[in-house]
Amino acid sequence: MVLMAKLVCHSRLLLLIIVFLSLHPSSQLQQHTQSQTLLKIQQLLNYPSALTSFSHRSNIRDFCKIEPTPSLTLSCYEGNITQLHIIGNNGFPPLPRDFSADYFFATLVGLPSLKVLSLVSLGLWGPMPASIGHLSSLEILNVSTNYLSGTVPLQLSYLRNLQTLILDHNKFTGQVPGWLSSLPVLAVLSLKNNMLNGSLPYSLASLQTLRVLCLSSNFLSGEVPDLRNLTNLQVLDLEDNYFGPHFPSWSHLC
Ligand SMILES: *[C@@H]1O[C@H](CO)[C@@H](O)[C@H](O)[C@H]1NC(C)=O
Ligand SMILES: *[C@@H]1O[C@H](CO)[C@@H](O)[C@H](O)[C@H]1NC(C)=O
Ligand SMILES: *[C@@H]1O[C@H](CO)[C@@H](O)[C@H](O)[C@H]1NC(C)=O
Numbered sequence: 001m002v003l004m005a006k007l008v009c010h011s012r013l014l015l016l017i018i019v020f021l022s023l024h025p026s027s028q029l030q031q032h033t034q035s036q037t038l039l040k041i042q043q044l045l046n047y048p049s050a051l052t053s054f055s056h057r058s059n060i061r062d063f064c065k066i067e068p069t070p071s072l073t074l075s076c077y078e079g080n081i082t083q084l085h086i087i088g089n090n091g092f093p094p095l096p097r098d099f100s101a102d103y104f105f106a107t108l109v110g111l112p113s114l115k116v117l118s119l120v121s122l123g124l125w126g127p128m129p130a131s132i133g134h135l136s137s138l139e140i141l142n143v144s145t146n147y148l149s150g151t152v153p154l155q156l157s158y159l160r161n162l163q164t165l166i167l168d169h170n171k172f173t174g175q176v177p178g179w180l181s182s183l184p185v186l187a188v189l190s191l192k193n194n195m196l197n198g199s200l201p202y203s204l205a206s207l208q209t210l211r212v213l214c215l216s217s218n219f220l221s222g223e224v225p226d227l228r229n230l231t232n233l234q235v236l237d238l239e240d241n242y243f244g245p246h247f248p249s250w251s252h253l254c
C-alpha cells in the first residue's frame with residue numbers, strides 16, 4: 001500500500017515535470033536563442049562601447065530589463081525583442097577586415113520579432129546581404145552612417161511591413177530601385193549621401209504612402225518624375241544631385 005502511494009506520488013511528480021517541460025521549452029529556448037544572438041552581435045561588432053552592458057551575465061539573461069541609454073535601446077514584447085537600437089560614435093572607423101556583413105545580418109535572424117532596427121555609426125562595411133529579406137517583421141530600418149556598399153538589395157522588397165528605410169551616409173551605388181514602389185506601406189525613404197546614380201524610376205510616382213523622400217547628395221541625374229500624385233508627400237529633398245534640365249512643378253507642396 002505504502003509502495004503504491006509512493007509510486008502514485010512519483011508518477012504525479014513526473015507528470016508535473018512533464019507538464020512543466022512541455023509548457024516552457026519553446027519560450028525558454030526562444031529566450032536562450034535571443035541571448036546568444038545578442039552576444040554574437042556584440043562579438044561581430046567587435047565589442048563596441050554601446051554594448052558594454054552585455055558583459056554582465058545578469059543583463060544578458062534578463063535582456064528585456066536593460067535600461068536604455070543614448071547608445072543602446074532594447075524593447076521587448078512578451079519576452080521577444082521587437083526593437084534594437086545600437087548607436088556608435090560618429091566617425092567610427094570601418095570594422096576590421098574579418099567582419100562579414102553576410103554573417104552579421106544572418107545572425108540578426110535570431111531575433112525574429114524585430115520590428116525596429118537601428119545600427120548607426122558602427123563601422124559596418126560590405127554589401128548589404130540578401131538575408132536582410134528574412135527579417136520579415138521589420139517596420140523601421142535605419143543603418144545610417146556606416147560603410148555599406150553595393151546596390152540597394154532587392155531582398156528589401158520582401159519586407160512587406162517596411163514603413164521607414166534609412167540608408168543615409170553609406171557607400172551604396174547603382175540606381176534608386178524601381179521595386180521600392182512595391183512596398184505597400186513605405187512612408188519614409190531616405191538615401192542621402194550615398195553614391196547612387198542614374199535617373200529616378202517613374203514608379204516612384206505611384207508610391208502613394210510616401211511622406212518623406214530624401215535623396216540628396218548622390219549622383220542622380222535626368223528628369224525627376226512627376227510626383228504630384230503623391231498626396232501624402234511632406235518632405236522632398238533632392239539637393240546636390242545632377243537632375244534636370246526640366247523639373248516638374250510641385251506647387252501643391254508649398
Ligand atoms: C515570440 O517569438 C516566438 C518565436 O518566433 C513566437 O513563436 C511567439 O509567438 C512570439 N511571442 C509573441 C508574444 O510575439
Ligand atoms: C537614424 O538613427 C540615428 C540614430 O538614432 C538618428 O540620429 C537619425 O536621425 C536616424 N535617421 C533618420 C532619418 O531618422
Ligand atoms: C553608375 O555608376 C556605375 C559605377 O558605379 C557605372 O558603371 C554606371 O555607368 C553609372 N550609370 C550612370 C547612368 O551614370
Ligand SMILES: *[C@@H]1O[C@H](CO)[C@@H](O)[C@H](O)[C@H]1NC(C)=O
Nearest residue numbers: 205206225226227228229230
Ligand atoms: C495620377 O493619378 C491619376 C489617377 O490615378 C492618373 O490618371 C495619372 O496618370 C497620374 N499622374 C501621374 C503623373 O502619375
